[in-house]
Amino acid sequence: MLCVFVLGFVHPYTTAIVTQQGYAAEQSRRGQDSTQQDLIIDSFLVEGKVGEKSPIELFTAQSTDITESDRLLLDSWHRSFIGLFAIAKIEGDRLELRNWLTDKYYLIQPNNNQSLQAILRLKIGEILLVRIAPITDIYWTFFGQYTLLGKLGQPKLAIAIGNFKEKHKHYLYSDAPELLEAAWQSVSQYHEQFIDFFGCDEITLPGYQLNQKIGEFQELISEQRLAALGMNQNKSLSELADEAGVSEAEIEAAIKETGADSKLVSQIFNKRNGNGKMVMPKIDLPAELKKAEQVTAISHPRWGQMFLPTYTKFQTLLTTENWRTIEGAEKLIRHYLEDKNINAFIWHRLAENYPHSLENLLQDYLQRPEFSLVNDLDQLLQEYNKPINPDLPEIASVPIHLHELFQSAVVEVNKSKPKDKKPKKSIKGFQ
Numbered sequence: 001m002l003c004v005f006v007l008g009f010v011h012p013y014t015t016a017i018v019t020q021q022g023y024a025a026e027q028s029r030r031g032q033d034s035t036q037q038d039l040i041i042d043s044f045l046v047e048g049k050v051g052e053k054s055p056i057e058l059f060t061a062q063s064t065d066i067t068e069s070d071r072l073l074l075d076s077w078h079r080s081f082i083g084l085f086a087i088a089k090i091e092g093d094r095l096e097l098r099n100w101l102t103d104k105y106y107l108i109q110p111n112n113n114q115s116l117q118a119i120l121r122l123k124i125g126e127i128l129l130v131r132i133a134p135i136t137d138i139y140w141t142f143f144g145q146y147t148l149l150g151k152l153g154q155p156k157l158a159i160a161i162g163n164f165k166e167k168h169k170h171y172l173y174s175d176a177p178e179l180l181e182a183a184w185q186s187v188s189q190y191h192e193q194f195i196d197f198f199g200c201d202e203i204t205l206p207g208y209q210l211n212q213k214i215g216e217f218q219e220l221i222s223e224q225r226l227a228a229l230g231m232n233q234n235k236s237l238s239e240l241a242d243e244a245g246v247s248e249a250e251i252e253a254a255i256k257e258t259g260a261d262s263k264l265v266s267q268i269f270n271k272r273n274g275n276g277k278m279v280m281p282k283i284d285l286p287a288e289l290k291k292a293e294q295v296t297a298i299s300h301p302r303w304g305q306m307f308l309p310t311y312t313k314f315q316t317l318l319t320t321e322n323w324r325t326i327e328g329a330e331k332l333i334r335h336y337l338e339d340k341n342i343n344a345f346i347w348h349r350l351a352e353n354y355p356h357s358l359e360n361l362l363q364d365y366l367q368r369p370e371f372s373l374v375n376d377l378d379q380l381l382q383e384y385n386k387p388i389n390p391d392l393p394e395i396a397s398v399p400i401h402l403h404e405l406f407q408s409a410v411v412e413v414n415k416s417k418p419k420d421k422k423p424k425k426s427i428k429g430f431q
Contacts, residue, residue, distance in 0.1 A: 039082060042131050042144040046078045054078070073135065080133035080143045081174040084164045087126050094139075095119060097128070100161060102176035103401050106132060109139040118146075125151045127160060158409035161402065169391045179399055182278050186397035187304050190280070193221055194299040201299045204312060207292035211285040214297070218283060278397035303345040304393025310335070311346075318354040323361055333365050337384045344381050344388050351377060 045055050053061070056074050060066065066074075088105060089096035093116050095108040110116040122128075130146035149160060165172060173180035195201055197217045205213065289295050289307055296311035314336060317323040324330075336342045350358050351373050359373045362380070371380075378388050 038145050039131060042080075043082070046080055077133045077143065080131055082129070082131045082168050082171045083175070084161060085128045085130065085132075087122055087124050087128065090119075090122065090124060093119060095122070097132070099175060100127075100157070101164070101171075101399075101402070102173055102179060103399065104175055106140045107138060108132065109135060109141055111135070111141045115142055122148070123151070127152050127157065129164070153412070154405060154409040155413050158406050161405070172392060179278070180392070183392055183396040183398070184302075186278060186280060187393055187395060188301040190221075190305070190395050191299045191301040193217075194305065198297075202296065204294055204296040207285065207290045207295045207309070210295045210297060210307075211290045214283055214285065218280075221280070279400050279403040280397045281395065281403070283395060298346070298349070300345055300390075302393075303343060303390045304395045306341070306343070306346065308342070308346070314350070315354075317361060318350065318357040323364075330365065333361070337380075340385070342386075343390070344378070344386050345390070347377065347381060347386075 048054060050058060056077055060071050060074050083097075083099045084101060085097035085099055085106075087095055088098045093110060097106045097108055098104070099106065108119075110119055127149040128146045129149060131143040132140045133143040135141050152160060173183065191201070194217070197220065198213075203210070203213075283305070285295070285307060289309055292309040294309065294312055296308045298306045298308070298311075300306075310332060313332060317326060317329055317332065320326060336347075355373060359371065362373075363369050363371045366380075368376075381388065
């Protein structure tokens with residue numbers, strides 16, 4: 001009964017102080033909408049701070065009559081996390097949930113009669129968005145209300161995972177730190193390979209040429225990975241299949257589904273040979289960038305890879321004596337402030353390369369003559385909803401089960417399209 005009592009006591013208390021601390025407002029700036037407010041309150045219980053303590057820590061400090069085991073239970077709730085779960089089993093009043101983001105399973109025990117009645121209406125295969133918290137070494141429970149998404153086919157599930165990735169970046173691999181570490185390592189490795197291939201961390205080319213170069217770059221990476229596995233890229237599919245312990249038909253089917261050639265099936269061999277659990281997503285420039293007159297590609301070991309069709313134009317603003325003489329200058333500055341793809345790293349790079357001219361430009365544009373890059377830039381970026389620290393970039397490697405889900409979703413979407421229409425090979429989520 002402790003779960004029910006504490007949640008009943010702390011939630012109103014938390015609701016009263018959450019606005020004072022600005023936690024909900026901060027989460028809203030990160031893309032939350034009104035339907036996420038309950039999750040925000042639940043998150044504040046374990047992640048928010050009142051002074052230097054979380055609401056749960058405040059509760060235990062003020063409650064002198066609870067047992068040591070109860071205190072340990074409450075402290076364990078700091079391990080709670082939000083996930084996108086599929087119902088794998090229903091056994092009486094208990095559920096087995098699969099976290100789709102990490103492929104980990106959890107046994108759920110309801111903590112009150114209301115949750116029990118709700119569980120009785122659930123069905124195997126349905127998808128839940130919910131925060132769960134541990135109550136024993138074996139069992140977890142719902143920490144707040146869940147959102148029922150129903151049974152989802154592969155395309156809709158892929159979209160749901162993409163939405164989760166967008167709205168709940170902090171919880172992407174929250175119960176699998178090894179996957180998160182591997183994903184971040186892949187970003188750093190990709191950056192090093194980018195520099196090895198292009199000779200620097202920044203390159204500007206016409207869009208169609210850059211797309212070709214990125215394709216060559218990724219093909220080289222795939223060849224290097226196959227070589228690291230001891231595979232000869234010049235061998236036939238049948239020879240590769242024999243060595244990998246799979247059938248030629250399996251390889252051909254995978255190639256057909258992914259749209260790749262025989263050199264780009266390393267994920268198959270990685271899986272069969274137990275060499276890692278992550279797969280690098282394919283990067284393909286959007287159509288508008290392929291057609292752009294110039295596109296600047298910039299790589300960073302944490303922020304990932306950025307493609308900017310107007311970077312040289314913005315540099316021109318900073319190297320011109322009077323930026324207002326350039327047509328469309330104000331629109332371009334506003335775009336750089338408002339567009340989420342122009343991240344804090346880009347602004348800090350410009351500040352490092354053009355400190356005086358950028359400071360003068362912003363003083364003039366913002367009508368803030370006292371504006372200082374050193375003191376005020378980060379605050380300005382936060383005003384425009386730009387995180388100061390990077391989230392996991394799109395180029396990060398993803399778990400194999402998610403990669404396969406999205407590839408299957410793309411195949412299913414393409415099959416449902418009329419044959420006279422060109423199939424789309426992307427779907428929102430992990431590409």
